[in-house]
Amino acid sequence: MPAQISLVVDRLPPAAAIARARPWLKDSPSARDFVSRGSAPLSHYEPDQEIFGEGDRAEAVYKIVSGVVRTCRFLSDGRRQIEAFLLPGDLMGLEAGAVWTLSAEAVTDCTVAVYRRRQGESFSLEDESLTPQLLSYAMRSLARARSHMFLLGRRSALEKVATFLVNWSDRAQNGQSCTLPMTRQDIADYLGLTIETVSRTLSQLERDKLIELPSAREIRLKDREALREFNI
Amino acid sequence: MPAQISLVVDRLPPAAAIARARPWLKDSPSARDFVSRGSAPLSHYEPDQEIFGEGDRAEAVYKIVSGVVRTCRFLSDGRRQIEAFLLPGDLMGLEAGAVWTLSAEAVTDCTVAVYRRRQGESFSLEDESLTPQLLSYAMRSLARARSHMFLLGRRSALEKVATFLVNWSDRAQNGQSCTLPMTRQDIADYLGLTIETVSRTLSQLERDKLIELPSAREIRLKDREALREFNI
């Protein structure tokens, strides 16, 4: 397990990194607002580094400033379910209890702002000025968890993959073409499929001329409407 | 579709109904507290009656006083995914937007307390004294949505059904034996399975001596630990 060395940095990552044409590396305006008004310390993580682990004490809430994070749960037999991919501006770590019920890991290089929780029976942050925002964040997380739930139950591989592509490209808006920062394994674990099935399904969507795959991590949605129809 | 006739009653259902040995018909202490301190109107619904429908304006939050409710989403091809079964004390209807993203229907006869939302951009109730409780309700709903999500992805029918039984009997605590108010179709739609698979799986659990099925709706968990091991 990676040691907790030099995780906390006191500045944003170099502009050069942000300048690359990877939208999830840019810090969002809302994240910037959030950061600039408070004195929340920033932490930086490298790909696949753990941000927090299921079972550890949950002592903070995190806001993604730049990069992509995945939250997930591991089963004892090695299966992994990814709960969500988080982008700049997203909040993570709203836990009712004092212990993480899931893990968070960096997908790409990423920076997160840390807001410490107050000790006590009910949920609150040390910086009380953020409390009013928490309910709306919680409701947004709930809505996302629900739509992910609906995607996992009794949907075909085609429906799952097509819906994932549309949702991802909507969130990481970069027009027609979108870059996937996550591996096929990540997508599979997010959709409750295997890498082989994800790969086959992408190939089929390409044969059917709904998408183009210039490279494995680069996807052009050629017929967004047709893809959207797989959702429902 | 059922007309909205005489849904609103101004008193709890007859004691006789509550007296039946069905735990979910008893109103919970917390529900009673919630009701007695406020002036929230109560509504009563019959089995399979709609409480609110996906797409309608979301103008209230509901608290279950007695009975069992299911929340669900329908797909255009007739598939249905049940999001949750709600018991007395549970809150439902935390929606970020102004429109329901799911429907709620009575599973049994049930009574719910209605808390009207205030009009406006951010979420709030007319009775402001309830606001502090909303965040903890939201976080509880989120935790449930997540564990349901984890149950739907890449889990076998055996794991799904066993976990459902343990979770249900924990929540509707009535010791070894538990009564299922919902149909096999409800269970199937909750777990992302078909009725046949649910039925077969229950039969297999009975053959394996992990449960007993005195009748279709009555289940005795003979080996709770073994059942619990299917979860993970």
Add this chain to the structure above:
DNA sequence: CGGGATTTTGATTCCAATCAAGTCCGGTGG
């Protein structure tokens, strides 16, 4: 240019869906 990881493709298996009968109740009326 090489080498390992990632991704794709192919062959086969297996679990759950589907299609199709039964069976078991719970209620109703003769």
Add this chain to the structure above:
DNA sequence: CCACCGGACTTGATTGGAATCAAAATCCCG
């Protein structure tokens, strides 16, 4: 009281879609 009806549930036979097992192709990154 019992025969009957209809819905809920169970069981059986078969199919189908995704998992698994296996191998090839491709992409990075040094």
